[in-house]
Amino acid sequence: MNVILMGPPGAGKGTQAEFIKAEYSVPHISTGDMFRDAVKNGTPMGKEAQKYMSEGKLVPDQVTIGIVEDRLAQDDCQLGFLLDGFPRTIIQAEALDGVMDKLGKKIDAAINISVPDSILIERMSGRVSCKECGKVYHLIFTPPAQSGKCDKCSGELIQRSDDNAETAANRLQVYIDQTSPLLDYYENKGLLKNVDGNRDSKSVGADIESILNGL
Secondary structure: OEEEEEOOOOOOHHHHHHHHHHHHOOOEEEHHHHHHHHHHHOOHHHHHHHHHHOOOOOOOHHHHHHHHHHHHOOHHHOOOEEEEOOOOOHHHHHHHHHHHHHHOOOOOEEEEEEOOHHHHHHHHHOEEEEOOOOOEEEOOOEOOOEOOEOOOOOOEEEOOHHHOHHHHHHHHHHHHHHOOHHHHHHHHOOOEEEEEOOOOHHHHHHHHHHHHHOO
8 A cells, every 4th residue: 555644743643654654564754764865875866865955955846756766666665655744745746646657556545634723733832852862742642750851761851943832833834835735636636535633643543544444
């Protein structure tokens, strides 16, 4: 199965991606992972991406799509994959279709985890992470046992600048403007599967499992 996992920041994609990866033994491929692997392995596309990343610039679509194509052609994707963070735009979605055609594959479903905006902002603005090991907590939903300290390594918990309420609202607006048109794109292709993400993670996972088992 070849699946795209969609949803705004704070929707819980990371939790569900881990479930899908474990349950169905398919690689979870995120844009960040692809970039890091391509750069680490010194591929032609990785070297090209590094030029932009080292200057703090966005990697152009052409390079990003090339890296996606290289990744999806690898052996571990032969029996399926889970794409997370790509595509982000209609241009990227159309390019992905071309890549899939070239590889003789197809996208089976685009699963969208939907959550009300107010809940998303609450989720994002309550996140803190360990300065030492990076473990993420939520002050309301998954607080640490001891305030300000990581349960895992006792490191200091900090809030990233992109996890305050104002920045969370901005991130959400960027998603709505840039990425939400993809919902119509995949709806028109008959591939969109909407899941209510405003519930506990097990309930959301059960719905996703039902969708995947029906592919």
